[in-house]
Amino acid sequence: MKIFLIRHGETVANIKDDAYYSQRVPDHRVQLTENGLLQADMAGRWLREYCGQNAIGLDNARIWRSPYLRTRQTSEAFNRHLQVEDIREDIALVERQYGLFDAMPEEEWETAFPAEYAECRRQWGSGGDFYLRLPGGESPFDVALRTHQFMGTIKRDKRDVLFVFTHGITLRCFLLRYFHYTPEWYANEKNPKNCWIRLIADGEDKGYIYSE
DSSP states (O other): EEEEEEEOOOBTTTTTTEEEHHHHOOOGGBBBBBHHHHHHHHHHHHHHHHHHHOOOOTTEEEEEEOOSHHHHHHHHHHHHHHOOOOOOOOGGGOOOOOOGTTTTOOGGGHHHHHHHHHHHHHHHHHEEEGGOOTTSSSOOOHHHHHHHHHHHHTTTTOEEEEEEEEOHHHHHHHHHTTOOOOOHHHHHHHOOOOTTTTEEEEEEEEEEEEOO
C-alpha cells in the first residue's frame, strides 16, 4: 500500500483574513482562498503525473479526507486530475480542536482568557506543547490517539493506493503514530506548508515528495 498524505491548500485563516476573525468563522467552515484553489489544482496535476511516471496505478485507489470544508475543496481540486471514484470521509482526520481559542488571533488569547492562557504559557515554557490540551480543545497527544484509530480503518481497506487529505498537525500526528516517532520528533518536525505531499511506501516514510 502507498499512502499519500496531503495538507489542504491555503485558507483565509492561513493569511489571517480580517473577515475570518471578525465573523468568528468556525474551523470546520474555513474555506480555501483563490490561491489555495490554484495550489490544489497545480499539486493535483503534479501528483497525477508522478503516479504515471512511477507506474502507480489508480484503479484500486481510494480518497480519504477530513470532512472540513477546506479539505473537501482540496480533494475535489486534486481529483479533477486523479479521477478516483471512491471517496470517503473520516472525522478522525480533522484538525486539532482549538476550543475557546478557535477563530481568535493568538495575540488576543491572553486578554480574552487570562487564566487559561497562563496555564498554556506554563506548559509551553516546560516543553509540554505535545501534551497541552487547549481550553475546551485538544492536545497533539489527543490528535495522535484518534489518528491511530483511523489506521485500523485503512488496514482493512485492501487498497493499493490511498490519498489522505488532512491538516498540518493531524498529518504530523499520523506520522508519529504510524512510525512510532517520539514527542521530541513531533516538536522538531515543522508543519507542512499548504498542499505539501508526503509519501509512505513499502512501510517507509519517504518524506515530502511535493513541497512547492
